[in-house]
Amino acid sequence: MVECAGRCACSLSAPDHRLRAMTQEIVLYETVADSISGMISAGTLRPGERVPSVRRLSTQRRVSIATVLRAYEVLENRGLIEARPNAGFYVRHRMAAADEPSISSPPVAPRLVGISALVQEVLDSRRPDVVSFGAACPGPDHMPTAKLQRTISSIARRKPLSLTQYVLPPGNEELRRQIARKSMDFGCTLAARDIIVTHGCMEALNLCVRAVAKPGDTIALESPTYFGFLQILESLQIKALEIPTHPREGISLEALEFALDRSKIAAVIAMPNAQNPLGFTMSDENKKRLVKMLDKRGVPLIEDDVYGDLYYGDDRPLPAKAFDRSGNVMLCSSFTKTVAPGFRLGWVSPGRWHAQVQMAKFINSVGSPELLQLVVADFLASGGYDRQLRHLRRVFRDQVSHISTAIAEHFPAGTRITRPAGGFILWVELPEGCDSEELFRQALRNKISLGPGTLFSATGRYRNCIRMGCAEPWSPRVQQAIVKLGGLAQRQI
Numbered sequence: 001m002v003e004c005a006g007r008c009a010c011s012l013s014a015p016d017h018r019l020r021a022m023t024q025e026i027v028l029y030e031t032v033a034d035s036i037s038g039m040i041s042a043g044t045l046r047p048g049e050r051v052p053s054v055r056r057l058s059t060q061r062r063v064s065i066a067t068v069l070r071a072y073e074v075l076e077n078r079g080l081i082e083a084r085p086n087a088g089f090y091v092r093h094r095m096a097a098a099d100e101p102s103i104s105s106p107p108v109a110p111r112l113v114g115i116s117a118l119v120q121e122v123l124d125s126r127r128p129d130v131v132s133f134g135a136a137c138p139g140p141d142h143m144p145t146a147k148l149q150r151t152i153s154s155i156a157r158r159k160p161l162s163l164t165q166y167v168l169p170p171g172n173e174e175l176r177r178q179i180a181r182k183s184m185d186f187g188c189t190l191a192a193r194d195i196i197v198t199h200g201c202m203e204a205l206n207l208c209v210r211a212v213a214k215p216g217d218t219i220a221l222e223s224p225t226y227f228g229f230l231q232i233l234e235s236l237q238i239k240a241l242e243i244p245t246h247p248r249e250g251i252s253l254e255a256l257e258f259a260l261d262r263s264k265i266a267a268v269i270a271m272p273n274a275q276n277p278l279g280f281t282m283s284d285e286n287k288k289r290l291v292k293m294l295d296k297r298g299v300p301l302i303e304d305d306v307y308g309d310l311y312y313g314d315d316r317p318l319p320a321k322a323f324d325r326s327g328n329v330m331l332c333s334s335f336t337k338t339v340a341p342g343f344r345l346g347w348v349s350p351g352r353w354h355a356q357v358q359m360a361k362f363i364n365s366v367g368s369p370e371l372l373q374l375v376v377a378d379f380l381a382s383g384g385y386d387r388q389l390r391h392l393r394r395v396f397r398d399q400v401s402h403i404s405t406a407i408a409e410h411f412p413a414g415t416r417i418t419r420p421a422g423g424f425i426l427w428v429e430l431p432e433g434c435d436s437e438e439l440f441r442q443a444l445r446n447k448i449s450l451g452p453g454t455l456f457s458a459t460g461r462y463r464n465c466i467r468m469g470c471a472e473p474w475s476p477r478v479q480q481a482i483v484k485l486g487g488l489a490q491r492q493i
Contacts (some may be wrong), residue, residue: 093401171197279420327351
């Protein structure tokens with residue numbers, strides 16, 4: 001028995017040694033991670049700053065490179081740092097801790113829209129000397145201008161006729177093929193024949209509405225919603241039915257189902273991914289429910305996925321179109337937020353309304369410039385688009401974080417801020433008593449623009465809310481504008 005015990009002790013010695021080594025390694029990289037975490041908490045390392053390189057920290061702490069990499073992995077999982085391609089690790093910007101806005105509660109009756117005067121007032125505020133939080137359009141600083149210039153020159157030399165020609169609907173075949181290939185990244189299996197090229201996403205949405213609704217009809221949409229949708233309905237004399245919408249979960253499917261069962265609704269317009277202005281991304285389960293609910297009733301879904309590529313998470317969120325099996329979803333998008341706003345190049349996959357939308361495109365604008373379509377097709381095929389998206393996602397996430405933090409610090413107590421899952425837009429709910437239209441006009445006198453909340457409702461709601469575009473790069477000028485806005489809002493209380 002003594003001999004047996006001796007043999008058992010010997011047999012366990014090797015595993016015990018390995019276990020101790022593993023325990024020591026865990027303690028070591030967690031110690032390194034905790035040390036860096038403490039420096040971030042203390043403000044020694046600030047958001048956006050680079051943390052020590054792997055090799056440098058390995059030398060400083062006298063630990064292996066593998067240990068540092070494990071420590072940085074722990075910090076990434078905690079959401080404290082992020083890896084940037086070919087640039088190292090950086091302290092991650094985090095959203096402000098302010099409360100989120102509450103779920104909306106719009107009136108239950110549809111009504112005609114009348115917001116064009118206010119829209120024009122906001123559009124007129126876009127001037128070079130104005131700090132623009134009212135626009136939802138990225139500036140030139142983040143666009144691949146040099147690459148596009150080279151591509152334009154190359155294509156113009158090889159295909160000089162593209163300078164003077166336009167392409168009839170459905171558009172350039174190579175661009176449509178590249179878009180179809182890209183659709184595999186977000187769960188769709190589109191073919192080039194399924195796609196129609198348009199003048200931006202707005203024309204795509206307009207064509208879809210024209211294909212499925214007529215004056216006097218009712219279209220349901222999220223509340224608050226993008227004012228461009230409301231303008232389309234206003235121009236066509238179509239009624240808007242606003243549906244309660246949660247700032248993180250999206251449109252209330254229960255409220256929508258109630259409305260569908262009690263009203264004649266011609267279509268639903270929605271932005272399931274990085275919605276404008278709330279920034280939410282619906283869960284896949286809710287997207288499936290939405291598609292099934294509408295398909296069952298024969299009500300088309302007009303889906304705006306213009307911000308879908310600008311997600312903050314690990315994976316590109318699926319559009320509702322990915323769950324469409326009957327052609328009931330009309331998917332609209334563009335390259336205006338990601339490549340070149342000035343190109344005004346968008347696209348639509350209109351499902352079973354393809355013929356109607358294609359004819360409407362011809363009637364509305366005949367065709368689209370061939371050169372610009374060839375340029376974007378080349379950009380997609382060369383991998384430039386994917387690189388551009390990686391850059392934009394990091395930039396916009398950081399800018400949204402900067403601005404949300406500044407709002408939480410400088411706006412009145414009780415201010416609520418959304419936590420977008422993508423894009424570059426914040427929805428800010430100010431305390432009761434604040435008037436966003438008056439704030440807009442006061443701010444403009446101080447060379448600051450914003451989007452008053454009433455712009456995003458057919459019923460004049462959200463008077464104490466504002467939409468803040470975060471596309472302008474963070475700078476002392478932007479920071480000072482936030483401080484000024486906070487002071488103006490405080491005076492209204």
